[in-house]
Amino acid sequence: MPEIFDASEKQTPVKTTSRKDPKSYSQVIRDNSQSDNPLDAFALRPTSVVFDSQLEDEEVLLLLRQHPITQIKWIFIIGMLLLVPFLLSLVSFWDMVPGKYHFFGLVFWYLLVLGITLEAFLSWFYNVYIVTDERVIDVDFLSLIYKNISAAKLDNIEDVTATTTGAIQSVFNIGTVKIQTAAEVTEFEFENVPQPDKVTTLLNELLLEEEREKMEGRVN
Amino acid sequence: MFNDTTSTGFILGTMSDNQDLLNLIDNFLKVLFILAFGMYVIFAFIATRQIHIMKNTLQTKYSTFVQLLGYVHLGLSILIFITFLLS
Numbered sequence: 215m216p217e218i219f220d221a222s223e224k225q226t227p228v229k230t231t232s233r234k235d236p237k238s239y240s241q242v243i244r245d246n247s248q249s250d251n252p253l254d255a256f257a258l259r260p261t262s263v264v265f266d267s268q269l270e271d272e273e274v275l276l277l278l279r280q281h282p283i284t285q286i287k288w289i290f291i292i293g294m295l296l297l298v299p300f301l302l303s304l305v306s307f308w309d310m311v312p313g314k315y316h317f318f319g320l321v322f323w324y325l326l327v328l329g330i331t332l333e334a335f336l337s338w339f340y341n342v343y344i345v346t347d348e349r350v351i352d353v354d355f356l357s358l359i360y361k362n363i364s365a366a367k368l369d370n371i372e373d374v375t376a377t378t379t380g381a382i383q384s385v386f387n388i389g390t391v392k393i394q395t396a397a398e399v400t401e402f403e404f405e406n407v408p409q410p411d412k413v414t415t416l417l418n419e420l421l422l423e424e425e426r427e428k429m430e431g432r433v434n
Numbered sequence: 435m436f437n438d439t440t441s442t443g444f445i446l447g448t449m450s451d452n453q454d455l456l457n458l459i460d461n462f463l464k465v466l467f468i469l470a471f472g473m474y475v476i477f478a479f480i481a482t483r484q485i486h487i488m489k490n491t492l493q494t495k496y497s498t499f500v501q502l503l504g505y506v507h508l509g510l511s512i513l514i515f516i517t518f519l520l521s
Contacts, residue, residue: 252494252495252496253496260494261495262493262494262495263492263493263494264492264493265491265492265493266490266491266492311463312459312460312463314521315463315467318467318514318518318521319467321514322467322470322471322474322514325474325510325511325514326474328507328510329474329477329478329481329507329511332481332503332504332507333481336481336484336485336488336500339496339500340488340491340492342492353491353492355484355488359480359484361487361491363491
């Protein structure tokens with residue numbers, strides 16, 4: 215009897231998940247070395263960086279934080295707070311406080327300053343902007359109890375603009391990169407990031423690569 | 435003689451009033467410090483939890499170090515709080 219249908223021979227369509235090496239299509243990645251420092255504000259292809267919603271074959275191409283110079287106001291405030299006990303010792307009423315409370319008052323103050331410093335550092339360290347070969351992600355921790363993560367696929371990006379305003383931003387090459395998208399979150403703002411021109415260039419290179427992938431039928 | 439007794443009584447009375455005032459100030463400061471340290475321990479605990487969430491969201495080479503920093507901060511605040519209560 216002739217065989218009409220054999221399920222064992224059924225071939226499932228193979229998805230091509232060939233992913234190009236970013237160096238092959240990005241001048242920015244070719245020209246800059248891989249970042250090994252976890253404190254970098256502009257980290258290209260950072261090593262040992264993983265985020266929670268990262269896909270298996272998704273690569274972090276760029277991790278951005280606000281430029282360290284923008285944190286100078288915090289350093290200044292913390293410096294001033296450290297001087298408060300010294301200034302207080304010049305005021306006569308401070309001597310009237312009993313010795314035990316005098317000591318614990320100082321300890322509490324320095325503990326508070328330590329807490330503020332830790333909070334300022336965490337806020338800077340974990341407020342990041344991530345560009346992968348698939349998406350842009352904005353991770354916001356505005357306070358101890360507020361967390362917001364927004365993501366948009368590169369396909370949905372419609373427009374990328376970089377703005378540098380003011381003397382400090384010009385001197386330190388800082389800027390704000392605005393990304394208009396067709397996703398649920400219509401605008402991403404990478405605020406006060408270093409080298410905004412390179413960020414824009416990289417994003418444009420990624421958009422072009424996405425276009426190429428679509429044309430060549432590479433599914434990712 | 436009468437006057438001396440009156441003045442001694444007045445002085446003793448004043449001393450007692452002063453002692454009461456000092457005790458009142460001491461108690462007030464004690465409560466104030468307990469509240470302040472207690473609130474700080476809560477803040478340090480929330481900070482530790484937040485670091486944990488942050489670490490899960492983004493892992494870097496320093497994640498463990500930052501988490502350790504949070505625990506040290508919490509431990510330090512509890513230690514100081516206990517030291518204050520025992521002093």
